[in-house]
Amino acid sequence: MRPTFVLLLIFSTLFSQTFAQTRWYVRAGASPVGADASSWATATPFLQDALDAAQFGDTVWVSQGTYKPGSGTDRYAAFVLRNGIRVFGGFAGTETQLNQRDWVAYPTVLSGNIGAPNDSTDNSYNLLYLTKTGMTTRFDGFILERANANNPDNVNVFAHERGHSGSAIYLDGQGTGNFAYLTIANCVIRNNRADHFGAVYANGRDNGKTAVRVENCRFENNSAFFKGGALVVENYALQPEAFQMENAVFSGNFGRIGGGALYVEHHQVIEIQACRFEKNSVFAGSGGAISLFGTNLSHTVRFDACTFSENFTTGNLDGGAVDYFPSNSVTGLQFFNCSFLRNSASEGGCINILNGDSYCPLRFEQCRFIQNTAGPGSVLATTLLSPLGELRFRQCLFYENSESELFLAGNSADTLLLQNSIVVKTGGNAPFFNRSQPLRIQSSLINRPDCSHFGPASICDTTAIFNGNPFFADPPNGDFHLNPCSQAINAGDNALVAGLGSDLDGQPRIRAGRVDLGPYEHDLGFVPTSIIPASCPDSPDGAVVFGGSNCAPVFIAWSMGGTFGTRTDSLVPGAYVFSFIDAAGHGAIDTVIIPSLPPLVLLPSSAAPNCVGESTGVAGVSISGGTGPVQIAWENGNSGNFLFSVPAGTYPVTVTDALGCAASALIEVPAAQEVEVYYTVTPATGPMQADGEIRIDSVLTCMGVYAWNGPAQTNLLPGNYVTTVTDPCGCFALFTAEVGFTVGTATSGNEAPVFWLAPNPVHAGREFSLHWVGNDAPESVWLVDALGRVVQRLEIVPGSHQVDMPAPLTAGTYRVLVWDGNRILQVLRVVVV
Template identity: 25%
Template structure:
């Protein structure tokens, strides 16, 4: 082959590769205020008016930018039509509709530019003719992203025996391939006022591995899983592992008539290993509506039958949730095996009609074991923990604060290690206002933050800890504090004098007088705000160093 022919062949291959790559990176624009339906969708000026048009034109690798406005799955009354997201397509909302091509999507203002996906397709505000699902994904990879939308008013109430149309009114995700679970990533979404018999906002079935980040679920309802239901059983066969990770998300005012006010995991014959991190569960309810049914798990419920379930809960808050049993949590293993590991979590004023304000634990011909570490159990009455079939269920507490005088009062079947603090006083900043003055949960003025005199400060264990900050992102100082929130000051039991303050910043909180004597080489020390520093006569600063007192995060 001569050199010219060889060079020409190489150039042809390169051009083909560029062409394929360019095609795989197409970005489509959607704008509810577009002038007509004739645009090609390749710019804001020629944007598609319909999100469905953009989805039908997209293929793997493409992305869709959706401007503020309200979008419906269909313009007619067909309730079965949903926004079906193709595999490996990224769909982003929250745009003004004027952004440049190079715009950084992390700068979107979701409160100003609301991209709303609504199931209210029929008569306005009449639920019975709304879409069964607003979004549907099937056998999609983790390259499939849905980011920046308000998803509301789906209504999955079909009386048909087909599970599809009575579950997951906001989003229905199904994975039928054992080798590759359906694994969409959901970010910056608000699911509100959705209803489904199973999974009011989201339903996952069979083999799934969903990731949920920075999402809000409020006022959704169902029979099981007011906000979310995860299920992995098909025809009584083991289908593989269902893995769900939910982080930095909020669940408020969701409700069910059976199990799992916010989330219900039905592990069935398969295996599931959900992870909940930095999440808020507030005022979710599993409300009794039928005398023959005992609702379980005001916030989260897990049922494991013949399979294995392992749930991890870190850095989370469960407040004012309610159920018949298990005001916050319910773990039920029927011929299966369940283990729960709960760390740095605060339980506050959850309630149960019968027992188990914090959790109910049941191992019927199976086993259910819970390990609670670095947690605050601040409940109004006891017992906080209910065990059914004690031989098969157990709960172990360590490095935790409880408001009882002994372990037995927490509930039979509970073991408390000697690191448990009984009759503890977490000393929250303002437990009467858990949202804080800004009325937003998850900010630095939250009412369940620890005061500077709390005995929870520095009393946690960092052994096997895989995270280094608290529920709102504050770094752990020295040993972690007990509970979901880290006080910005570290605690010193007694501090009389510091002869030589080190070169490094050291955060301190103490009610003692701080006395600095002798030579100070480089004085930089945090001290509890409102106290004072006494420098003994005769102290001096040498070597060109200076003595500074700096106020930072409530510490001096």
């Protein structure tokens, strides 16, 4: 440990033991003086120092730059990573959150080029070493390059040990009780070389435990003189952890004896998903991309959504892409949604199986085999010491592969099935399957005249299509979707696709009622590309245009409610159910809504004349919707939005838009409010006494109820008085009020009593009074509403000259009926406001 860092690391280590999950910072070129690795500002420049300080659960953040193991040219020096530590590269050196890093823009490199530049013979034997680490140990966001495990000592250093294997990463899980696991993510491992096993080697020999999990990594141009140029996982006993890879790319790797990219001997589940293997190769062995081997295996190997392209073997050996050799095992090999493109080998251009007395069913579902080459078995070759089990191809595509696609030597499979698949053979007469064992063909297509071209003992069901042309979209450019006139559309057996919910594109596996042949489901493509709304809510000028992929000519029919038709234009608005049948007999149903353009909406407006009898009213209309410009037509010929100076009444208007859509309305101009005067009369005290009074209580005007607060007309002799009241709008009212007189308690003339109400109008719920003068008091008083219903009834005390009543709670005009026995003496009006 470097002196400038030791004291700080002692303190930090003690601190991390007390408080778990410490973060350590490493920055290339940082000053070691005062560096405690607790922040970017105090980051250490020495990666190994941070790895030594970190404890289980800690993280180490490493900024961009190049880091080399050791401090000089010691080829044995390597970075050592301990259990449970997670190391992340790809930082600029300013981040505070892990998701802020960008390992592509800020590469963090572990380089083995510790000696002379451009001379690989003196480079590091190994870049990273691990032992006794669990799967939570993580190495994420690094480039590992230019290590060379070519130790010249072949006597004291075994081929599988450090110095000869695992030039980029060496996981040492060898021996009983030992283990080594690692998750490798977002890494590029390139240009590394090894004498024996490749760039990454997980060693679980001698009852050891080991596995790796690879996520989103790229392995480029790595090489091994023995096996597995890029990655090797090797163990001989049952393992607790699966070997898993996802989104990894292996390109241009080389393994001389086998497994150009990957060699796996793993006694647990193997799962490889969404990985690409391209242009990997071997020289004197099998498995141009992958070699799988094992004795006493009991688990399945599964590939899902993987692509194998242009991998190859030379030296007359087998398995251009994959070689599998299970011995004394009960296992299985499965490929789902995989593509094999232009791989080559002497036998088994894509896959070779050497079955050493094992039960190993093979399943291929929705896989593509395109232009692969081999002597026999351009897709699959097997050498079987015991029956293989079932061999099944379901929803697969075989296109222009050389010779016989399937070659089985020795014992054969128990059951051979080709289901809902497409076979397009290139020139020559080699059958699809070379053996005399029956190959059962179910609902499949071949571009050959009869069933014998599938194999000498093949059995074709009645749905097989011979001399078929699948009409692929664009084979030279790799597009093998079905054209709309393909015989493979709707030609499969739905009973054979149980468990397949989607096709190779991830779209529904069955779209038009019956499954298509091959890995892709064709979309008949009767898709509305343009919908033209109707111009008016009831206009037959809507239309729909259908596009997509279909086999012309196409018959189209529709239903909408109780109507039917075949045109796609001249449609009124509504929901149409369209049915399609193309020239190939393919059908589909779709529902299309034909809308209308926004309809015209007329919003009436009006104002009453100022005064009764005047022509000062206004009729108007506001317009929304429709297609401008619009035309407005009033009955009197006007064309504006408003009619001015009109009397109360009804005014028809019609609006027509630019498309001829029309809407009409009747605009009501209400009558003007009459001026109404409410007053109280106080009689004079005698026939010649000028002490009568007319008091105006309130006036109902154009602006509502006006509470009169002006002077009363006083000092009036008995007689009739005509009064004129003018409101704020200039409207007026004439009313005649009679001022009577009293003599003692009797009225003048025939001594009939005189009645008046006060206050009038009266506020709802408030009290008002009926007053009278005269010889006799009435017997009762009734309050009646506008519909003639009695609201209240009061008996009058004899000899009184006033009765008080509560006004109703509801505003309006009411009548007060004054009764004397069976006759009404007087009817007065009271307004409740």
